[in-house]
Amino acid sequence: MKGSISEFELGVLRTRMLDAARSKARRGELRLSVPFGYVWHREAGLGLDPDLRLQEVIRLIFRRFGELGSARQVLLSMKADQIHFPRPSDEGRMTGFVWLPIRYRNVISVLKNPFYAGVYVYGKSEKRTAIVDGRARRSYGHGKPVGTWEVFIKEHHEGYVSWDEYERNQKQLALNAYGRVDGVKSGRGGRALLAGIMTCRRCGRRLTVTYTGNPQSRPVYRCDKPNLMMGLPRCMTFGGPRVDAAVARELLRSVEPLAIEAAFEAERMHRERQDDQRQILDLELQQARYEANLAERRYAACDPDNRLIAAQLEKNWEIALRRVRDLEAIVSHRVV
Structure with a gap:
């Protein structure tokens, strides 16, 4: 009897705690775990991380996506520029970080997180219960649509982008998802000009591209789905070179009056990209110099007779100095 009462009381306490957390979240005061680029201040609440290098990297992700329109292209461009992104070094406690080469999940997590648009959200996911082998099984982390949060x-709070820009980014990411109906698909390599763009007028399915010849370089557009899925005849098959050439001629004829403006715009974008890269490198160099000075102070404060500690501190100092020299060489090379 006492055990049943205690279990009931625990359930009541748990329910009250959850209700209190929801009430606090509705006021925007529940201190959730926030993404990189934000910190909870004791007095001011949620605000930008004071690390300027981190702020600039996050803003650069949004700028590159606005220019390139693809999360993967953002990753490749930032990889080419040797840009790093922080990663927790303390098993998820988010108190210490190391800067490592950026990965795809870093880019996509920044683009998809509404916190970066200045929006406070709570309850984005839900748990589901299903009967499996006669038993109730709960699963967590199922995302909910935006309107049901x-x-x-x-x-x-202060955002890195506006909500309108965030929504445009989500639409672009949805269009980039290959294999879904509707929307223009991005090309998957190859020489075909219209890959992922044309659809079959008879069945409405997207045309696929195959390559023939020796070497296989001649594109062929075909509607294969009815044949592959239902054994029906192909709707159409036609060679790609003549179609691609005709479309290319019309495209060049249409953009010819804007060629000079396009060249100036390309030059402007190239300069902006170089400025962004230079600013990231300058901030990274400042941080490396600070870490080298910190390592030097730690080594100077150590008892020289305690060789077990002094040797490791000296090694850390040498690594920090080597990092500074490498960054200075990169910066000087970029300036030249």
Whole structure:
């Protein structure tokens, strides 16, 4: 009897705690775990991380996506520029970080997180219960549509982008998802000009591209789905070179009056990219110099007779100095 009462009391306490957390979240005061680029301040609440290098990297991701329109292309361009992204070094406690080469999940997590648009959200996922082998099985982390989030507060804190830009980014990411109906698909390599763009007028399915010849360099457009899935005859098959050439001629004829403006715009974008890269390198060099000075102070404060500690501190100092020299060489090379 006492055990049943205690279990009931625990359930009541748990329910009250969850209700209190939801009530606090509705006011935007529940201190959730926030993404990189934000910190909870004791007095001011949620604000930007004071690390300028981190701020610039996050803003650069959004700028590159606005220019390139693809998360993977953003990754490749930032990889080419040797840009790093922080990663927790303390098993998820988010108190210490190391800067490592950026990965795809870093880019996509920044682009998809509404916190970067200045929106406070709570209850984005839900748990589901299903009967498996006669037993109830719960699974967690199932995402919910935007309109069904429990708490949604716009302009709650300073954002890296506006909400309108965030929505445009989500639409572009949805269009880039290969294999889904509707929307223009990105090309998957090859020489075909219209890969992922044309659809079959008879069945409405997207045309696929195959390559023939020796070497296989001649594109052929075909509607294969009815044949592959239902054994029906192909809707159409036609060679690609003549179609691609005709479309290319019309495209060049249409953009010819804007060629000079396009060249100036390309030059401007190239300069902006170089400026962004230079600013990231300057901030990274400043941080490396600070870490080298910190390592030097730690080594100077150590008892020289305690060789077990002094040797490791000296090694850390040498590594920090080597990092500074490498970055200075990269910066000087880029300036030249």
